[in-house]
Amino acid sequence: MPLFLEEREALDAAQLDQFAESGYLVLPGLLSETLRNRLVPEVDRWVDEGLRARSIASCVDPVTHEPPPVMELELPGHGELLTHRLLMRALADLMGPSFVFHHLHSDRQSPDIAGKPWHHDYEPNDRADPSLLMVHALHYLGGLDKTVGSLAVLPGSHRESVGKTALVHLGTAGLPGEVVIDRLPAGSTVLLNSALFHTRRPAPDGPGRPRYFVDASYCQVGARWRPVKPYWRQMLARARELNLDHGRWPELFADRHFTEYTRTT
Numbered sequence: 001m002p003l004f005l006e007e008r009e010a011l012d013a014a015q016l017d018q019f020a021e022s023g024y025l026v027l028p029g030l031l032s033e034t035l036r037n038r039l040v041p042e043v044d045r046w047v048d049e050g051l052r053a054r055s056i057a058s059c060v061d062p063v064t065h066e067p068p069p070v071m072e073l074e075l076p077g078h079g080e081l082l083t084h085r086l087l088m089r090a091l092a093d094l095m096g097p098s099f100v101f102h103h104l105h106s107d108r109q110s111p112d113i114a115g116k117p118w119h120h121d122y123e124p125n126d127r128a129d130p131s132l133l134m135v136h137a138l139h140y141l142g143g144l145d146k147t148v149g150s151l152a153v154l155p156g157s158h159r160e161s162v163g164k165t166a167l168v169h170l171g172t173a174g175l176p177g178e179v180v181i182d183r184l185p186a187g188s189t190v191l192l193n194s195a196l197f198h199t200r201r202p203a204p205d206g207p208g209r210p211r212y213f214v215d216a217s218y219c220q221v222g223a224r225w226r227p228v229k230p231y232w233r234q235m236l237a238r239a240r241e242l243n244l245d246h247g248r249w250p251e252l253f254a255d256r257h258f259t260e261y262t263r264t265t
C-alpha cells in the first residue's frame with residue numbers, strides 16, 4: 001500500500017527525540033545519485049555564470065527589488081530538491097503539516113574558503129514566538145570528509161534565546177560539548193533547528209576539493225516571518241507557477257506568512 005510505504009519512510013521516535021533534544025538530525029545519503037548528478041552542474045552554472053552573485057540581496061536593486069535573471073528554484077534539480085518527497089515528510093514530522101518555504105541558497109564553496117564562525121540562522125517572526133520552528137536543510141551534494149571540511153554543531157544550544165552572532169567572537173574554535181560532522185556520504189542532509197549554533201570548518205590538511213552545498217529553510221506557520229531576499233514575493237510566485245509543491249503543501253509558497261522585506265545591513 002502506498003500509504004504504508006510513506007508512513008514507513010517518516011522519521012522514527014528516536015530521530016524525533018534526537019532533533020528535539022539536540023537540535024539537529026543527520027540523514028545520510030538522502031539524495032539519490034540521479035538527483036545529485038543533476039544538481040552539481042546546476043550549482044556549477046549558478047556560480048560560474050555569476051548568477052549566485054546577482055542573487056545576493058546587496059546586489060539587488062533597492063527600489064525595484066527585481067529578481068536575478070534566474071532564481072535557484074527555477075533550476076529544475078533545485079526545484080525538485082526544494083520539495084524532495086522524503087525531505088517534506090521529515091519536515092512535516094518535525095513541524096507538522098503546515099510550514100512555509102523561507103529561502104534556498106546554492107553554492108560551490110572554494111577549497112580554500114575560510115571557516116564560518118559560530119552562529120545560528122533563526123529569523124525573527126512578528127509574534128516573537130520562539131516556539132515556532134524554523135528548520136534548515138543543509139544538503140552536502142559531495143558529502144563531507146577530510147578533503148572538504150566539516151560542520152560542527154553545539155547540541156542543545158537551540159534553547160538559548162540569544163542573537164545569531166552571540167558566539168561569533170569564538171571564531172570556529174572547538175567548544176565543549178560540540179559534535180563534529182566530518183564524514184558524510186554524497187547526497188547527505190543535515191536538518192538543523194535554525195536556532196542551533198553551528199560552524200563551518202575548512203579541511204584540516206589544507207585545501208582539498210570544493211564543497212557543493214545547498215541549503216533550504218522552512219518555517220512553521222503561525223506568525224509572519226522576516227524574508228531574507230528582497231524579491232521574496234517573485235520567488236514564491238514562481239514556485240507556485242512551477243507547481244513545485246505538486247498540490248500537496250498548500251502553505252509552502254503562501255505570501256501571507258511573511259512580513260515586508262527590510263534591509264538588515
Ligand SMILES: [Fe+2]
Nearest residue numbers: 119120121198
Ligand atoms: Fe549557518
